[in-house]
Amino acid sequence: MSAPADFRPTHVVPADGLAAWESPDPGRPTVPLDALLPVQLVDRRGDWARIVCANGWSAWVDGRLLVTVPQGPPVAGAPPARTADPRPLIARAQDMLSRYRGAAEDLAAGRLDGEAFRRRTLGLRAGMIVDGEAVWLYDAEHERWVHCDGTRLSTYAASTGPSAERPVPAAPVPEEPGPAGAAPPDDATRIVSAPGAGDAADRPGGP
Numbered sequence: 001m002s003a004p005a006d007f008r009p010t011h012v013v014p015a016d017g018l019a020a021w022e023s024p025d026p027g028r029p030t031v032p033l034d035a036l037l038p039v040q041l042v043d044r045r046g047d048w049a050r051i052v053c054a055n056g057w058s059a060w061v062d063g064r065l066l067v068t069v070p071q072g073p074p075v076a077g078a079p080p081a082r083t084a085d086p087r088p089l090i091a092r093a094q095d096m097l098s099r100y101r102g103a104a105e106d107l108a109a110g111r112l113d114g115e116a117f118r119r120r121t122l123g124l125r126a127g128m129i130v131d132g133e134a135v136w137l138y139d140a141e142h143e144r145w146v147h148c149d150g151t152r153l154s155t156y157a158a159s160t161g162p163s164a165e166r167p168v169p170a171a172p173v174p175e176e177p178g179p180a181g182a183a184p185p186d187d188a189t190r191i192v193s194a195p196g197a198g199d200a201a202d203r204p205g206g207p
Helices: 087-108 114-121 199-200
Strands: 018-021 029-033 038-045 049-053 057-064 129-131 134-139 144-148 153-157
Touching: 029 057, 087 114, 087 129, 087 134, 087 144
Parallel strands: none
Antiparallel strands: 018 029, 018 057, 038 049, 049 057, 129 134, 134 144, 144 153
16 A cells, blocks of 8 residues: 555554454454554544554554654744643542541541441542552543553553443442431542552453
Protein backbone atom coordinates (compact mmCIF):
# COMPACT_ATOMS: atom_id res chain seq x y z
CA MET A 1 0.00 0.00 0.00
CA SER A 2 1.17 3.52 -0.68
CA ALA A 3 1.40 6.08 2.08
CA PRO A 4 -1.66 8.38 2.34
CA ALA A 5 -0.87 11.89 1.13
CA ASP A 6 -2.34 13.39 4.30
CA PHE A 7 -0.76 10.94 6.76
CA ARG A 8 0.24 12.74 9.96
CA PRO A 9 1.07 10.62 13.02
CA THR A 10 -1.10 11.44 16.01
CA HIS A 11 0.03 8.53 18.20
CA VAL A 12 2.63 5.79 18.48
CA VAL A 13 2.21 2.17 19.55
CA PRO A 14 3.35 1.40 23.14
CA ALA A 15 6.84 0.00 23.71
CA ASP A 16 5.58 -3.58 24.01
CA GLY A 17 3.46 -3.54 20.83
CA LEU A 18 -0.31 -3.59 20.52
CA ALA A 19 -2.96 -6.14 19.56
CA ALA A 20 -5.11 -5.21 16.54
CA TRP A 21 -8.44 -6.29 15.07
CA GLU A 22 -10.03 -6.06 11.60
CA SER A 23 -13.11 -4.43 13.12
CA PRO A 24 -14.21 -3.38 16.63
CA ASP A 25 -14.96 -7.04 17.37
CA PRO A 26 -12.74 -9.24 19.60
CA GLY A 27 -13.53 -12.20 17.37
CA ARG A 28 -11.66 -10.71 14.39
CA PRO A 29 -7.98 -10.33 15.36
CA THR A 30 -5.38 -9.31 12.83
CA VAL A 31 -1.62 -8.74 12.74
CA PRO A 32 -0.40 -6.99 15.94
CA LEU A 33 1.33 -3.64 15.62
CA ASP A 34 5.05 -3.24 16.16
CA ALA A 35 6.37 -1.28 19.13
CA LEU A 36 6.68 2.51 18.67
CA LEU A 37 5.03 2.40 15.25
CA PRO A 38 3.67 5.86 14.25
CA VAL A 39 -0.06 5.76 13.50
CA GLN A 40 -2.83 8.21 12.74
CA LEU A 41 -6.07 8.05 14.71
CA VAL A 42 -9.04 8.41 12.34
CA ASP A 43 -12.07 7.08 14.24
CA ARG A 44 -13.24 6.26 17.79
CA ARG A 45 -16.00 3.99 19.11
CA GLY A 46 -15.83 4.04 22.88
CA ASP A 47 -12.49 2.44 23.78
CA TRP A 48 -11.95 1.18 20.23
CA ALA A 49 -9.82 3.30 17.90
CA ARG A 50 -9.28 2.91 14.16
CA ILE A 51 -5.75 3.78 13.14
CA VAL A 52 -3.99 4.14 9.80
CA CYS A 53 -0.30 3.38 9.31
CA ALA A 54 2.10 5.22 7.00
CA ASN A 55 1.68 2.50 4.33
CA GLY A 56 -2.11 2.91 4.32
CA TRP A 57 -2.89 -0.23 6.35
CA SER A 58 -5.76 0.25 8.79
CA ALA A 59 -6.87 -1.65 11.91
CA TRP A 60 -8.82 -1.28 15.14
CA VAL A 61 -6.97 -1.17 18.47
CA ASP A 62 -7.58 -0.38 22.13
CA GLY A 63 -7.34 3.39 21.88
CA ARG A 64 -6.65 3.81 25.60
CA LEU A 65 -3.20 2.30 25.11
CA LEU A 66 -2.02 4.54 22.27
CA VAL A 67 0.70 7.02 23.18
CA THR A 68 -0.04 10.57 22.06
CA VAL A 69 2.55 12.23 19.84
CA PRO A 70 3.67 15.58 21.30
CA GLN A 71 2.40 18.46 19.21
CA GLY A 72 4.59 21.18 17.75
CA PRO A 73 4.82 24.70 19.16
CA PRO A 74 1.47 26.55 19.15
CA VAL A 75 0.69 28.96 16.36
CA ALA A 76 1.01 32.63 17.30
CA GLY A 77 -2.23 33.83 18.85
CA ALA A 78 -3.58 30.31 19.46
CA PRO A 79 -4.61 29.29 23.00
CA PRO A 80 -1.94 27.28 24.85
CA ALA A 81 -2.25 23.51 24.66
CA ARG A 82 -3.20 21.68 27.83
CA THR A 83 -2.31 18.19 28.97
CA ALA A 84 -4.51 16.01 31.16
CA ASP A 85 -4.54 17.48 34.67
CA PRO A 86 -3.74 14.81 37.30
CA ARG A 87 -5.26 16.74 40.21
CA PRO A 88 -8.91 15.63 39.78
CA LEU A 89 -7.90 11.95 39.86
CA ILE A 90 -5.65 12.53 42.88
CA ALA A 91 -8.47 14.35 44.69
CA ARG A 92 -10.89 11.55 43.83
CA ALA A 93 -8.52 8.92 45.24
CA GLN A 94 -8.12 10.95 48.44
CA ASP A 95 -11.87 11.35 48.79
CA MET A 96 -12.56 7.65 48.26
CA LEU A 97 -9.91 6.61 50.78
CA SER A 98 -11.28 9.09 53.33
CA ARG A 99 -14.78 7.69 52.87
CA TYR A 100 -13.58 4.12 53.22
CA ARG A 101 -11.73 5.05 56.39
CA GLY A 102 -14.90 6.61 57.82
CA ALA A 103 -16.88 3.40 57.22
CA ALA A 104 -14.06 1.26 58.65
CA GLU A 105 -14.04 3.41 61.80
CA ASP A 106 -17.80 3.03 62.14
CA LEU A 107 -17.46 -0.72 61.74
CA ALA A 108 -14.72 -0.90 64.39
CA ALA A 109 -16.78 1.26 66.80
CA GLY A 110 -19.84 -0.93 66.42
CA ARG A 111 -21.93 1.69 64.60
CA LEU A 112 -22.11 -0.59 61.56
CA ASP A 113 -22.47 -4.34 61.24
CA GLY A 114 -20.80 -6.35 58.50
CA GLU A 115 -23.78 -6.16 56.15
CA ALA A 116 -24.15 -2.39 56.51
CA PHE A 117 -20.41 -1.99 55.93
CA ARG A 118 -20.67 -4.11 52.77
CA ARG A 119 -23.55 -1.98 51.46
CA ARG A 120 -21.67 1.28 52.10
CA THR A 121 -18.61 0.08 50.21
CA LEU A 122 -20.41 -1.77 47.42
CA GLY A 123 -19.27 -0.77 43.93
CA LEU A 124 -16.60 1.70 45.08
CA ARG A 125 -13.31 1.58 43.19
CA ALA A 126 -10.10 3.61 43.33
CA GLY A 127 -6.38 3.00 43.30
CA MET A 128 -3.20 4.96 43.93
CA ILE A 129 0.44 3.90 44.10
CA VAL A 130 3.06 6.50 45.06
CA ASP A 131 6.76 5.89 44.44
CA GLY A 132 8.71 9.11 44.86
CA GLU A 133 7.83 11.50 42.06
CA ALA A 134 5.98 8.78 40.11
CA VAL A 135 2.32 8.08 40.82
CA TRP A 136 0.00 5.48 39.33
CA LEU A 137 -3.72 6.31 39.54
CA TYR A 138 -6.72 4.16 38.68
CA ASP A 139 -9.16 5.98 36.39
CA ALA A 140 -12.44 4.16 37.13
CA GLU A 141 -14.38 6.08 34.47
CA HIS A 142 -12.16 4.75 31.67
CA GLU A 143 -11.13 1.52 33.45
CA ARG A 144 -7.42 2.11 33.06
CA TRP A 145 -4.26 2.83 35.07
CA VAL A 146 -2.52 6.10 34.31
CA HIS A 147 0.97 7.28 35.18
CA CYS A 148 1.57 10.76 36.55
CA ASP A 149 4.89 12.60 36.72
CA GLY A 150 3.39 15.43 38.76
CA THR A 151 2.15 17.54 35.85
CA ARG A 152 0.47 15.27 33.32
CA LEU A 153 -1.22 11.89 32.88
CA SER A 154 -0.45 9.14 30.40
CA THR A 155 -2.16 5.76 30.03
CA TYR A 156 -0.17 2.96 31.63
CA ALA A 157 -2.49 -0.02 31.10
CA ALA A 158 -6.17 -0.85 30.65
CA SER A 159 -7.83 -3.08 33.22
CA THR A 160 -10.43 -4.37 30.76
CA GLY A 161 -10.64 -4.92 27.02
CA PRO A 162 -11.88 -2.15 24.71
CA SER A 163 -15.61 -1.48 24.68
CA ALA A 164 -17.80 0.35 22.20
CA GLU A 165 -19.65 1.95 25.12
CA ARG A 166 -18.18 4.27 27.71
CA PRO A 167 -18.46 2.72 31.19
CA VAL A 168 -20.75 4.49 33.63
CA PRO A 169 -19.21 4.99 37.09
CA ALA A 170 -21.03 3.34 39.97
CA ALA A 171 -23.58 5.55 41.70
CA PRO A 172 -22.76 6.57 45.27
CA VAL A 173 -24.27 4.32 47.94
CA PRO A 174 -26.67 6.15 50.29
CA GLU A 175 -25.46 6.75 53.83
CA GLU A 176 -26.47 4.11 56.38
CA PRO A 177 -27.96 5.82 59.46
CA GLY A 178 -26.14 4.92 62.67
CA PRO A 179 -27.66 4.18 66.07
CA ALA A 180 -29.29 7.02 67.94
CA GLY A 181 -26.72 9.27 69.58
CA ALA A 182 -23.84 7.87 67.52
CA ALA A 183 -21.36 10.31 66.03
CA PRO A 184 -21.88 10.88 62.28
CA PRO A 185 -19.35 9.18 60.00
CA ASP A 186 -16.65 11.30 58.33
CA ASP A 187 -17.79 10.72 54.73
CA ALA A 188 -19.39 7.90 52.79
CA THR A 189 -16.86 5.34 51.64
CA ARG A 190 -15.21 4.41 48.39
CA ILE A 191 -12.83 1.51 48.45
CA VAL A 192 -9.31 1.56 47.06
CA SER A 193 -8.51 -1.54 45.02
CA ALA A 194 -4.93 -1.00 43.90
CA PRO A 195 -3.13 -3.84 42.12
CA GLY A 196 0.64 -3.55 41.98
CA ALA A 197 2.26 -1.75 39.09
CA GLY A 198 3.43 -5.10 37.75
CA ASP A 199 -0.18 -6.13 37.04
CA ALA A 200 -0.30 -3.51 34.32
CA ALA A 201 1.84 -5.65 32.07
CA ASP A 202 -1.07 -8.11 31.66
CA ARG A 203 -2.68 -6.29 28.80
CA PRO A 204 -6.04 -7.61 27.57
CA GLY A 205 -6.31 -9.55 24.33
CA GLY A 206 -9.79 -8.22 23.71
CA PRO A 207 -13.04 -7.45 25.47
